[in-house]
Each structure stands twice: as structure tokens, then as C-alpha cells.
Amino acid sequence: MARKRAETAVKERLTRERIVDCAITLAGTEGLEAVTIRRLAQDQGVTPMALYWHFKDKDRLFDGIAEKVLSDVTLPPESDDPWPEQLRVLLSELLAVLRAHPAVADLVKTRVLLSEPGLQLAERTLGVLRSAGFTAEQSAQLSGHALQTIVALVTQEPGLMVGEDPAAREEHIRLKRASLQALSPERYPLTVASADAFTDCGNEPAYFELGLDLFIEGVRGVQPGQSDQR
Amino acid sequence: MARKRAETAVKERLTRERIVDCAITLAGTEGLEAVTIRRLAQDQGVTPMALYWHFKDKDRLFDGIAEKVLSDVTLPPESDDPWPEQLRVLLSELLAVLRAHPAVADLVKTRVLLSEPGLQLAERTLGVLRSAGFTAEQSAQLSGHALQTIVALVTQEPGLMVGEDPAAREEHIRLKRASLQALSPERYPLTVASADAFTDCGNEPAYFELGLDLFIEGVRGVQPGQSDQR
DNA sequence: ACCTGAACACCGTTCAAGT
């Protein structure tokens, strides 16, 4: 009981890591909108301006968040498996990591090329795509789509609501579903029939599997040297 | 010269349409961040609170923007073409509309099911997918991915910078490209080789074609009753 | 019906100053 304690936790020195961790936790519990410089400072028991010694501005803090999340990605060893398998393994790993941090997945989307762990993931993804016969240009674009697909899968999952208690979540889903079901069945029969699926993804594994399959099959379909008649 | 004039244009009464149009224009010229209640009011020569008579809050204004943009989508007549063709036509139309409004495309992504024109597009898309043999659940998910893919194609186009003069844009691209090219060629050879493609999509038609193909081929690949061995 | 005035509770950020 030496010195003074702050709030519930032992007061430690401010550091980039601590700020980033705090931001990730806060985003996870209350949503990314709750992550403000001032709120972060308050939770750390410090002045808002204290953060500016560690980060040039909020955008750099976001860079730090993305880097930290991407550092959770563990790349598999190089393999001789067919490229679709390798691609699936890479994307599944990224998917698993982002699923643990849906609130900040959108930050990652635009920041992969800005950090060491992101670059390693990108390099490996490009490797798989190049081995499938794509050019540097095509591989760049496809790797971007891959990232984009995984992030969308995580952030747009129907019924997902970060930083909302289960009761409010249920209510939100119920309301949205009701409004879809209230549509004219003559004009929007298919939309009404899909109301459940639009508001809550009933089966998570199937949802993510279809998303992954969709992308990988898409890559297969545009692969150079394929019979592409339609 | 009766009454008084404001700024450069003739002062007219405030209306939902005028506010939405103003917001879309502003987003296009200065970016979505520039679209604030206060700025909109200022441009219209009115108090910020005036807008609250027309829209409950900023989110409803965003709903209005999305609806207006989606109303530009002109649906093709029903056809007997094979479903991939029909899907391509629908997505190309949406793509063309969003390409004209990249700054607000992200707003559209989460609001298709909230307006008449969006619902009509969704219904048609679901129709095509259902005709391809997908269930209501699968079709809902795939239509979501379709939307998401088109929006991403428009908003993530490398080298696109909404609300930035060409000079600043060039400089921005140059800088980002240089930083990629400065990476270690031993550790990131493929990333360095793709630096150009990551920073500027050299060939727009090819970029959008590949994006569309990727999605449509993906749907083809996950279509029920296909030989799906990998 | 349509708009204003004043106020509230927030933001990110700068800059000079403290230890």
C-alpha cells in the first residue's frame, strides 16, 4: 500500500502498449465510437494531452490498434498444398483473429500495409496468389479483396452488435425483422422470405464457410488459364 | 430583385430534397467528414437547428442520402438470360451509380433495406439468386456480399481520393508508393513488386471487371448442385 | 408549419509551461 492507487487497478506508467490495449478493450465493450482521446485518458487517470506524447494524433493510435491486432495472426509454415488450400488457411487465420476483435476490424482493413505483421500476411497472401498464376497487379487487387471480404464477413455479420447488451441486441433484431416482415408480400416476397437471414445469421459456421468459399471459388473462377466461357 | 438574395444562389425554402442534394454535393467535393449539420445549415443560410425540423437526427439524413443515391438505379426489364448474366447486369448498374458517388457509397452499404429503391434492387437480386438454386438464407447472405463487394470496389479503389485536389492526390500516391518500395526486397519482394498496383489502379475498366468477375464466379462456384471437389 | 437563440455535453488538437 505504498504510494497512491487509482480507481481499481494499480496505476502504472503510460505507454503505447497500455494505451492501445485499453483502446482495444474499450472498443470491444462499448464500440469504436467510445474510443476517444479524452475517454482513454480518463480511464488511464491522465490528462488527454498526455496521450499526445505517445501518439502524434488519433489516426496513429488507430494504426497502433491495427498493428496490435494483426500481431495476433500466426502464419502457417510454408507448404506444398494446392493454392486454394493455402489461401483458405491464411484467410481462416485472419478471420479468427478479427472475429475476436470485430469492433476494430474496420481499422485493420486500411492498415495492413502499414505494419510488420500486416506486411508479412500480405506477402504470404501475394505468394499464394502469384503461385496460382496471377500477375503482380491482379494479386495486389485480389489480396485487397480478400482482406476486404474477411473484414466484411466479421463486421457485417447479421445480428452482430458490438457494445450492446444482449437484451438491447434482441430488441434491435426483433424490430428490424418486424419491419422487413411488414413489407408488402406482393412487392417484396423474397425480401420478406429472407427477413430472418437479413437480421440474424442463424448458423455462424455456415455463414463464415459460405463467405470463405465464395471468395476462394471466385479466385478459382478468375484464375488465368481457366476455361472461362459463360 | 424583390426580396433578399443570399450568397450566390437564389434563396429558396428549405426542404428534405434540398438538404440531401446539398449533402451529396458537399460529400463529393470535400468528403463525407465535411458533411456536418452545422456546415449544411451554413451553406443553406440557415440555423443548424432548422435541419432538425426536416430530419430527426444526422442518421436519418444519412438515410435520405442513401435513398436518393439508390433512386438513381434503374432496374433492367425482367429477362430470360442465364442468371450470371442477370446478376452482372444488376451489379453493373449499381456499380455505375455508386461510382458517381464514391463519397457516400459507404452509407448505402448499410441502408439498402431501408428505402423503396433499395428494396426493389434487393428483391431483384434475391430473385436472380433464388433462380440459381440458392435458399432464402443463402440468397440473403449472397446479396449482402454482392452489395458489399460493389461498395468496396468503389470506395477502396487504389488511388481514389475524394475531396482532394489532383496535386495533393498525386503527392499522396507518390509518398505511399515510395514507402512500399522502400521495404526490404528480401523480406517483402512480392509486396514491393505490387507497390504500383497497391497505390494506384492503373487500369480502371480492368479493375472493375475483375472485381465483378470475382464475385460472379464465386457465386457460380458455391452454387448448389455443382461439382465442388477441391 | 417552419425556423431561431441559447445552452449542454461533448470532440481533437495546439502551445506553453511544469517536473
Added chain:
DNA sequence: ACCTGAACACCGTTCAAGT
């Protein structure tokens, strides 16, 4: 090196009041 105090220029939104 690391943090604070005070201030600036913004936000969205509410509420009572005006015409």
C-alpha cells in the same frame, strides 16, 4: 522524457421560444 493547464475551434442535439 513525460505530463499538465488553458484555450481554440469545432461537433450533435435539446428545449423553449418566436412567427
